[in-house]
Structure formats: structure tokens, C-alpha cells
Amino acid sequence: MQTKQSEKVINSIEKSFKKQVQKNKNLKSAFLLVHSEKKGIHLNIAEGSMNPKQPAYMASVGKIFTSVLISILYENGQLSFEDGITKYLDRELVKHLHVYQGKDYTNDIKIKHLLNQTSGLYDNFRPLLEKVLDDSNFTITPQEAITWAKTHQKPQFPPGKGFKYTDTNYHLLGLIIEKITGISFHVAMKQYIYQPLSMMNSSVLHYSNPLDKDTQHLADFYINKNNLTNHKGYAGLDYAGGGVVSTGEDMLKFMKALVSYQLLKKETLEKMMNDKAKYGVGIEYGYGIMQFKSVPLLMPKIFNVWGHAGATGAYLFYHPKMDTYLIGTFNDFSYERKGVKFMLMKVINQLRKIK
Numbered sequence: 001m002q003t004k005q006s007e008k009v010i011n012s013i014e015k016s017f018k019k020q021v022q023k024n025k026n027l028k029s030a031f032l033l034v035h036s037e038k039k040g041i042h043l044n045i046a047e048g049s050m051n052p053k054q055p056a057y058m059a060s061v062g063k064i065f066t067s068v069l070i071s072i073l074y075e076n077g078q079l080s081f082e083d084g085i086t087k088y089l090d091r092e093l094v095k096h097l098h099v100y101q102g103k104d105y106t107n108d109i110k111i112k113h114l115l116n117q118t119s120g121l122y123d124n125f126r127p128l129l130e131k132v133l134d135d136s137n138f139t140i141t142p143q144e145a146i147t148w149a150k151t152h153q154k155p156q157f158p159p160g161k162g163f164k165y166t167d168t169n170y171h172l173l174g175l176i177i178e179k180i181t182g183i184s185f186h187v188a189m190k191q192y193i194y195q196p197l198s199m200m201n202s203s204v205l206h207y208s209n210p211l212d213k214d215t216q217h218l219a220d221f222y223i224n225k226n227n228l229t230n231h232k233g234y235a236g237l238d239y240a241g242g243g244v245v246s247t248g249e250d251m252l253k254f255m256k257a258l259v260s261y262q263l264l265k266k267e268t269l270e271k272m273m274n275d276k277a278k279y280g281v282g283i284e285y286g287y288g289i290m291q292f293k294s295v296p297l298l299m300p301k302i303f304n305v306w307g308h309a310g311a312t313g314a315y316l317f318y319h320p321k322m323d324t325y326l327i328g329t330f331n332d333f334s335y336e337r338k339g340v341k342f343m344l345m346k347v348i349n350q351l352r353k354i355k
């Protein structure tokens with residue numbers, strides 16, 4: 001039931017969102033979904049060349065899907081978070097994967113280190129993205145992306161001794177999922193998440209099609225004015241590190257199912273959130289879950305949310321105190337930090353006015 005106050009707040013959020021997109025020439029399309037049964041709100045809007053029923057590429061928001069898949073396999077007794085990754089991965093692929101200061105730590109990397117970004121491994125995404133941008137015909141498989149990084153990059157620290165956010169960790173998790181299930185990562189996504197939750201308009205970028213054949217085409221996403229939407233080579237580079245393509249309503253189904261323990265048991269979700277590392281000021285990183293925590297003067301309590309963000313200004317967060325879901329994207333790499341900032345400053349700050 002919407003009150004006069006909530007109506008006013010919704011209008012204000014809508015106005016801020018439209019203004020944000022219209023004032024920036026880089027932004028071609030964006031969407032925002034805010035849902036709160038507690039506050040009687042369901043706002044689903046799009047701006048630019050996009051409409052609210054259109055799927056968007058959600059970038060690293062996909063990491064929370066990968067970590068949930070791994071955790072489903074954990075609940076099924078098919079793996080342990082403490083397992084060494086060499087148990088599941090091709091011997092040639094992991095050979096000398098982590099050589100730090102002359103010592104090979106490959107056998108010390110556990111699944112949990114990949115999940116909470118503490119493996120010490122290098123990030124293959126950014127340097128390979130340059131190659132994608134330079135060559136429209138560039139293609140790479142997840143295995144090749146890992147091998148390339150192993151050859152050209154150096155680990156940062158021994159496993160469990162620091163924090164380094166990397167897509168390499170999540171590529172490896174995708175390959176572990178494939179090894180255990182015996183099916184491709186995108187098929188596992190469909191079988192374990194999309195189908196059970198009736199996420200009819202969701203897929204994995206350039207790997208699969210949505211369950212509903214009448215799903216609208218993917219909204220365009222950009223980096224430095226380059227349209228990456230149809231660059232097939234980009235998909236292999238992204239893969240289990242963030243290949244989710246979905247609509248706001250489908251993302252809401254996923255997050256609601258996670259919050260209400262339909263996808264995973266309460267104790268599993270708590271384990272995923274509690275085994276965490278420090279990401280930055282006021283942000284901790286669990287198993288594919290970013291958690292914003294209060295920091296006096298810097299991060300007020302009102303911003304305590306958990307979920308994940310992506311390089312295109314994409315975000316998927318849950319606000320426990322307000323029982324509110326915040327989902328959206330700006331479809332442009334220039335909004336990597338601005339997406340979450342918009343969510344905090346222009347959406348949550350407005351929602352707090354609803355008593």
C-alpha cells in the first residue's frame with residue numbers, strides 16, 4: 001500500500017535516475033528496480049534506448065551467482081570449501097599456477113580462497129580486455145585466459161595472506177563447477193538457478209539463450225564509447241566472473257530466493273558471509289558477496305547492504321533493515337564506481353525518508 005510519502009520518494013528517485021542518465025553523454029541506456037514490501041514500493045524503470053523488460057549484462061554481479069552455484073554443490077556434498085583446487089582442475093592448467101617469490105603455492109589454494117578473493121592470484125580481466133578492444137575478432141576461452149595470465153602475470157601474495165579482487169579466481173570456480181557437474185557452466189546456471197526460479201529472461205552472455213524464446217534483445221553496453229554487446233570474444237573473458245544477462249524482475253527473483261533461504265540454507269549463507277576479507281574502507285568480501293559495513297564518519301549505518309556490483313555500473317543489493325532490494329545498471333564502464341554511489345546517495349538516502 002503506497003502512502004503519499006512513499007509516492008513522493010518514488011517520484012524523487014525516478015527524477016534523480018532520469019537526470020543521471022540524461023546529463024551524461026556516455027550513457028545510452030540504464031535501468032533501476034527498487035522493491036520493498038515493507039515500504040510498499042515496486043519501481044521498475046529504464047532510461048535511454050532501454051525498456052524495463054529488456055535484459056542487461058550485469059558484469060561482476062554474476063560472481064554472486066557463481067558463488068551460489070559452488071555453495072549448492074557444497075550443500076549437495078559434492079565439494080568442501082576447504083578442498084584444494086588441484087583436486088578438480090586439469091593438471092596442465094594448474095601447473096605452476098601460483099609461484100610467489102620462487103615458491104610454488106598452487107597446492108595451497110583452496111576453493112574458499114577463490115571465493116573470497118584471497119588466493120593471491122593475478123587478475124586476467126583488465127589486460128585481456130585491452131586485447132578485446134584492440135581486435136574485434138579476438139576470442140579466448142576461460143582456460144586460455146588463465147594460461148595467458150599464468151604466463152604474463154605474477155601472484156601478489158601466498159594463498160590466504162591478503163586480498164586481491166580478480167576474475168581469474170572466478171574463472172577457476174567456473175571450471176570446478178563444470179568438472180563436478182559434468183556440464184558446461186551456462187547449463188549449470190540454467191539447471192540450478194534459472195529454471196528452479198523461473199528466471200525466464202536470463203542467460204549467460206553469448207553462451208546461452210533465455211528460457212523464454214520471446215525475450216527481448218540484450219541492451220547495449222559500452223567501454224570508452226566502444227559497444228561491446230556483440231563482441232563474442234568478450235564472453236570467454238567474462239565467463240563465470242560475470243556473464244549473467246538478466247532483467248530487473250529476474251534478478252529480484254534470484255535475490256529474494258537467496259534472502260529467504262530458498263536457494264541455500266541459512267547456515268550456508270551465513271558461512272559465505274562470515275568467511276570474509278577486507279575489500280576496502282567499509283567493504284568486506286565474503287564468498288561472492290560484498291558487504292557494506294558502518295565506518296564512523298565515512299560509511300553511515302543506513303548504507304549497510306550486501307550483494308555485488310559490476311564494472312558497468314551494475315548492482316544487486318539487499319538492504320536488511322529496510323527489507324529492500326536495489327537492482328540496476330548504467331551499462332557503461334565509466335560508471336564502475338558511480339553505479340553503487342548512485343544507489344547509496346540517490347536511492348537509499350531517499351528511501352530512509354519513508355517512515
